[in-house]
Amino acid sequence: MAHLDFGGGGGDTLAAVVIGAALATLGGILAGQIEHHLIRRERERNAGLLFGEILAALNMILQLADEARGRGDPYGPITMRILKAAHRETQIYDRNRELLFAVRDATLRARTHILLLQMSLTLDSVFEAASETAARTHEGQASLAGGFDFLLELRKGIPDLLEKYKRIAKYGFDAHERGANPSPLAQRAPAQT
Numbered sequence: 652m653a654h655l656d657f658g659g660g661g662g663d664t665l666a667a668v669v670i671g672a673a674l675a676t677l678g679g680i681l682a683g684q685i686e687h688h689l690i691r692r693e694r695e696r697n698a699g700l701l702f703g704e705i706l707a708a709l710n711m712i713l714q715l716a717d718e719a720r721g722r723g724d725p726y727g728p729i730t731m732r733i734l735k736a737a738h739r740e741t742q743i744y745d746r747n748r749e750l751l752f753a754v755r756d757a758t759l760r761a762r763t764h765i766l767l768l769q770m771s772l773t774l775d776s777v778f779e780a781a782s783e784t785a786a787r788t789h790e791g792q793a794s795l796a797g798g799f800d801f802l803l804e805l806r807k808g809i810p811d812l813l814e815k816y817k818r819i820a821k822y823g824f825d826a827h828e829r830g831a832n833p834s835p836l837a838q839r840a841p842a843q844t
Contacts, residue, residue, distance in 0.1 A: 701747060707813060745771070
């Protein structure tokens with residue numbers, strides 16, 4: 652029968668191999684955890700960038716729509732085209748909604764989803780009201796105005812969400828702010844008489 656000698660130099664070698672294997676395993680596990688954490692953080696940052704850009708664009712677009720509504724036909728072709736641009740932003744959200752799960756803050760996820768869903772549904776109703784023949788009646792105008800005013804109310808929730816996405820993305824969404832991009836309508840000089 653074979654006899655294992657743990658008392659000689661072979662025991663030290665076996666102990667070194669076992670300790671080395673254990674350390675290599677722990678190092679691999681630790682490296683995997685660090686890599687997983689970095690990947691998760693990068694995914695959250697990318698989601699923050701995407702949703703921050705969508706919200707910042709919506710904020711600016713709705714401000715432009717409000718300015719256009721104040722000139723000429725309140726629900727004319729310019730205002731409606733601007734609102735269609737806002738609707739396209741909500742559709743970008745719809746196509747990328749699963750990326751929202753990369754955001755670890757459940758409250759932020761829920762607030763973002765609810766706000767963008769409300770905006771999308773409200774824009775749908777505005778377009779329906781505009782396409783109906785009754786849109787030019789007093790009742791149709793009231794329906795358009797109600798939907799538009801609700802969009803502007805919803806817009807008030809964007810800055811708070813943007814602040815949270817700024818921290819996640821480590822990026823400022825200032826390029827979309829009206830101070831950085833003043834409206835050509837606002838810059839127009841008064842007519843000389």
